[in-house]
Amino acid sequence: MHESCGIFGVYAPGLDNARLVFFALFALQHRGQECAGIAVCDGNEVHLHAEPGLVAQVFTEEDLAGMRGHAAIGHTCYSTCNARRPATPQPVLERNGPWSIAVAHNGNITNSASLRQSLEASGQHFASDSNAELIAKLIVSSHGATWQEKTSSALKRLQGAYSITALTPDMLIAARDPMGVRPLSLGSLNGGLVAASETCALDHIGAKFIRDVNPGEIVFLNNETSSLHFGRNGRRAFCVFEHIYFARPDSVVEGRLVYEARLAMGAKLAEEHPVDADLVLGVPDSATAAAIGYSRASGIPYREGLLKNRYVGRTFIAPDQRLRDLGVQLKFNPMASLIKGQRLVVVDDSIVRGTTTPRVVNLLRQAGAREVHLRICAPPLRHPCALGVDMASEWELIAARMSVSEIADYLGVDSLGYTSVPGLVEAVALPQDLLCLACFEGDYPLPVQMGLTSLTAGSERV
Ligand code: SF4
16 A cells, blocks of 8 residues: 655754755655655755655765755655556746745645646646646746745645645745645754654654644744644544554654554454464564554564565565565565464554455465464455545455455455454544544545546546
């Protein structure tokens, strides 16, 4: 499953802002491994460096040393593993007369096609199909004599999910869509201000968390900070998959430490789906905390029986069919001496298509597991995401086609248990009306066309 992007911004005159963004992007690398980019402003011009690759591959010491300025933004985007075309590196820089802005975006604009058409009809030309380019063009071409007026006028026209950081010659802008689908937090650093997709990026650069950007809020950061609300107070739809899978466990998302939420998901699974077993294992890394939670609640010992090679990125596997066939074996290694003859509870974050899980189960069987009882933090995924998560089309979602017992047979496990929706909400410990649960329940927070093979068709997913 792919989301998603990591965005960051800093306004801190006197500090090495490009390098701060570089380290923040390292902390956000889990949100996207395909491209990385930094835009920096010296007070006159916005300078940009954005290319395909991991953060450490895209920037050299020389690049960073040459990027000086009082403010900067950065972006990482996800792998193209299932995307129809390569992602466009961000930030995207747009100029229109005296107005120039760089934009980094995380989300999915659901009315991008009509907005593009109207901009093209007014004579604008697009260099990519990137939502970030669309947003940047909308801002610079919107009515208004100030960035505040132009930005709020542009964002009012967007539908869907978007958290953005943007950089003008004299300010950093951070904004979040009115449903608050993706996270965005503000922090302070040595008299400067920062905005980040996740608080783990603030921690790594020594910034102090101030607060989350509110849904429908734009924050303008320079020597004076101001904020305005452009969105009406409508339905909230924070993506619950941030807590299940996307965010790092050490991030605080919507006021809840992700690690704590995952521990609680594991405890809830133990309560809803108990089983007699010898060991609890988590599929690393996203299900590790939930496995510990299951173990604590059930009293069954937890072991790190499945090791993950964190250095095998998709980038290296993708071009070689033979390596692709090895698949999970390249990524996971079971410790046979721990597993042999044992009845295992295996905790994973979610099952999307059901293509990877049987291979993991097979690895554990080959290592000698006597029984495999699979426990899943997310409820069954029966509906595709309309807000930018590249999970699958409805017909590809295994839980949309099969019952739980049929899935258990298909995966080759001795038993299968999913967290219930109420159980998940309880574990996340946020009000249900704040969360998006559409991929489980089909209750979309915005109008979508049903019956499409993919609800996100035609829109960029970052
Ligand atoms: S549909 Fe699912 S994946 Fe998409 S935003 Fe809602 S909770 Fe997240």
